[in-house]
Amino acid sequence: MKMTQIKYPLSLKDCFLFFFCLILPIFWILAILFIDKPVLAKRRTDTSLKNTDTMIQNYAEMYGETPQNLSEIRAFTKAHGFSSQTFDVYGERFQYIRLDRQNYILRSFGVDGLQNTLLRDRDLGLFKVKGKKTKGNGLMHRFGTVETVRFYPASLLLGAISPNQTWLARVFVDRKRNTKQLIVQHREKKDFFLVAPHDSVEEFLWHPDGHTIIFSATSSNRYKDGIYLWNLIDDSLINILDTATFRMQLDELSKEGLVYASLAGIDVEGPKLFAYVAPRTTTTLNPNLFFSPKHLLSFELLESGRKPVIKTMATNSKPFPSPLIGLLKPNTLIFTGSDGTREQRQWLQLSFEGPMESVITEWQKMSEYLSETPLFPYSLWYFSILYSEAYQIAKVPHQDTKTKNNPMKSPEQVEIVRSYATELSGALMKLPTAPSYLRGLGAYAFEKLTNNETLPYQFARFDPESHDILLK
Secondary structure (H helix, E strand, C coil), X not given: CCCCCCCCCCCHHHHHHHHHHHHHHHHHHHHHHHCCHHHHHHHHHHHHHHHHHHHHHHHHHHHCCCCCCHHXXXXXXXXXXXXXCCECCXXXXXXXXXXXXXXXXXXXXXXXXXXXXXXXXXXXXXXXCCCCCCCCCCECECCCCXXXXXXXXXXXXXXXXXXXXXXXXXXXXXXXXXXXXXXXXXXXXXXXXXXXCCCEEEEEEXXXXXXXXXXXXXXXXXXXXXXXXEECCCCXXXXXXXXXXXXXXXXXXXXXXXXXXXXXXXXXXXXXXXXXXXXXXXXXXXXXHHCCCCCEEEEXXXXXXXXXXXXXXXXXXXXXXXXXXXXXXXCCCCECCCCCCHHHHHHHCCXXXXXXXXXXXXXXXXXXXXXXXXXXXXXXHHHHHHHHHHHHHHHCXXXXXXXXXXXXXXXXXXXXXXXXXXXXXXXXXXXXXXXXXXXXXXXXXXXXXXXXXXXXXXXXXXXXXXXXXXXX
């Protein structure tokens, strides 16, 4: 009798094998294709960024400064036997920006290929800044009226907090590449930062709305001169000097649109921006003419999409407070309730009043200390002014305050003071990273001092008894 074989269901072992060998791989493939693709892309890009960042740090440790571009990074990586990956998973090249000898930005723009904003997804990136973190991180400038118009408060360049206290803006100067980059970083989300679309930013101020920056920029080989409104919400940029109204008012404007520009303040009513603007048709710039009602413009900053209204202050009925009248105060117009960095606090403590030797010495120390920062051109200008005024004092007969004698200073003594003032003005005139108007002011002083002429302005207020230092 033939026996019928009884078929039993699959064993537990067979079920596990079937699941791990067939079902699980299919599920894993589907997960990679449809679920985790963005996550994996982000992870792979982040790994490539960190590997590239490691090579940048190795380069900086070996050569004492950061590489200039991605080509140097790739060459360095290849020379040391490592593979170089400077593209993200979307096939786009990483953006590397050398800010100065120590600091840099390395980032991927992600799937959209655009800089992150308040309305767009966060980019993967690294913003490396050397140095200790300082309480406050920056200063805040106050808003005023035309009566408070003064020189630009240069200490803001080292860090300025937005009115809503959300952002910190700062300018980095690379003297090797002759670039000046404006970086805005979220104060809490440190990996959220934006780079201004201009490589020669000179001065900036925060708009009262807290998400717009106004900056002046000139002397770039890639971008136009102008005063720009940069909206952080959508990363839009408007050159408010690039209007027919402005060009009609400055009929001397060169065909290239070159200008001298310096920001002077913001009136919250309007709001209005005050700025000194003049055509850059000569290399010398007389401060008495530049800082005058003729070149002080008022810009009504209207809502987005409308062109700003431009007015000159020459027609204003209110008296014009020229910053060249009286004692020069570089910390005028500044700041409300914030500590700032150590460098900013030291800058604000400097004075143009007191014993000649101590005033000049303090400014000399500051100029040497800030030589790699955006404050250096301003300290160099102020320092040259002090020596220029010391030269003017040295030219006149002098009575020794102790002996009451009235010796004439020797021509050699006068020449030493004049030559040093001339040297400082000449250095400013030739400094590529200085704002163009400061180079023009330096060229003007250099020309006057070279011809043994007296400068037509006076800023400092030295103690009379301290003039004896010129006889030593």
